[in-house]
Amino acid sequence: MRYLLYGLGLLALAGPLRADPCVTDDAGREVCLEAPAQRIVALSPGVTELLYAAGAGERLVGAVSFSDYPPQADDLPRVGSYDRLDLEAMLALSPDLVVAWSGGNPEQQLERLPTLGVPVFFSDADDFASIASNLERFATLAGTEAEGRRAAERLRDEVAELRTRYAEADPVPVFYQVWESPLMTVNGEHWISQALALCGGVNLFAEQSSLVPRIGREAVLTRDPEAIITGGMGKADSTWLEAWHDFPDMTAVHRGNLFFVNPDLVQRATPRLVQGTRDICRHLEVVRERR
Numbered sequence: 679m680r681y682l683l684y685g686l687g688l689l690a691l692a693g694p695l696r697a698d699p700c701v702t703d704d705a706g707r708e709v710c711l712e713a714p715a716q717r718i719v720a721l722s723p724g725v726t727e728l729l730y731a732a733g734a735g736e737r738l739v740g741a742v743s744f745s746d747y748p749p750q751a752d753d754l755p756r757v758g759s760y761d762r763l764d765l766e767a768m769l770a771l772s773p774d775l776v777v778a779w780s781g782g783n784p785e786q787q788l789e790r791l792p793t794l795g796v797p798v799f800f801s802d803a804d805d806f807a808s809i810a811s812n813l814e815r816f817a818t819l820a821g822t823e824a825e826g827r828r829a830a831e832r833l834r835d836e837v838a839e840l841r842t843r844y845a846e847a848d849p850v851p852v853f854y855q856v857w858e859s860p861l862m863t864v865n866g867e868h869w870i871s872q873a874l875a876l877c878g879g880v881n882l883f884a885e886q887s888s889l890v891p892r893i894g895r896e897a898v899l900t901r902d903p904e905a906i907i908t909g910g911m912g913k914a915d916s917t918w919l920e921a922w923h924d925f926p927d928m929t930a931v932h933r934g935n936l937f938f939v940n941p942d943l944v945q946r947a948t949p950r951l952v953q954g955t956r957d958i959c960r961h962l963e964v965v966r967e968r969r
Contacts, residue, residue, distance in 0.1 A: 714821025733825030
């Protein structure tokens with residue numbers, strides 16, 4: 679019938695002929711649904727944001743605590759926190775798809791869901807490429823392919839533009855601080871480090887084995903960064919930078935290269951990471967001008 683309609687030039691009139699949505703998740707598991715998901719539960723704030731960006735926001739019926747972007751996510755029923763799920767509350771929402779945070783959610787609780795007939799997609803977005811891929815796969819499962827594809831293509835285009843713009847930029851040695859006590863940073867595999875690299879920044883602790891390593895303050899002083907960047911504990915909380923003024927001989931302090939970025943824009947692997955990267959790039963341009 680499909681070929682007959684095509685031969686008669688009537689395929690468009692017959693409506694879309696599509697298989698049930700089926701994708702491979704970030705754990706390498708095939709996730710197939712009988713129909714596009716209509717009742718989705720997101721198990722991390724980042725996953726919630728990605729689903730909205732993929733056009734699936736209207737299909738979300740539940741999320742974990744701290745899922746606060748976009749603003750309408752605040753109204754979603756809560757199913758616990760990312761590291762302690764409330765399975766009873768989750769199942770009461772009758773989800774036809776759960777999107778989990780691979781490596782972040784409790785494994786034992788997640789393993790129960792398929793036995794209860796609930797499909798689970800394991801998401802592990804950890805760089806720009808996987809963010810774009812997640813957008814497309816979420817959109818496939820939710821039946822919002824066009825919107826997800828546009829969001830992914832826009833992200834790729836924006837990243838390509840930044841890569842081209844700063845390809846020849848002079849390198850800047852950077853210490854990126856993610857926590858104050860204990861003092862913590864990111865290694866070279868973290869998406870924040872990849873954002874730094876896109877701007878010509880050199881992560882001074884890229885070689886660390888842990889994704890978010892603890893370090894001593896002496897280690898920072900020894901490596902003498904030209905810039906220190908932090909997201910602080912809130913959207914406008916730059917107090918962590920104040921402590922570095924106790925070390926006026928350090929290059930970053932001496933030249934006034936202490937910078938704050940909105941943590942919401944860099945500490946979640948979502949499309950907003952591009953906006954946070956642009957802010958980092960602007961800071962590093964200031965560093966170069968002060969040489």
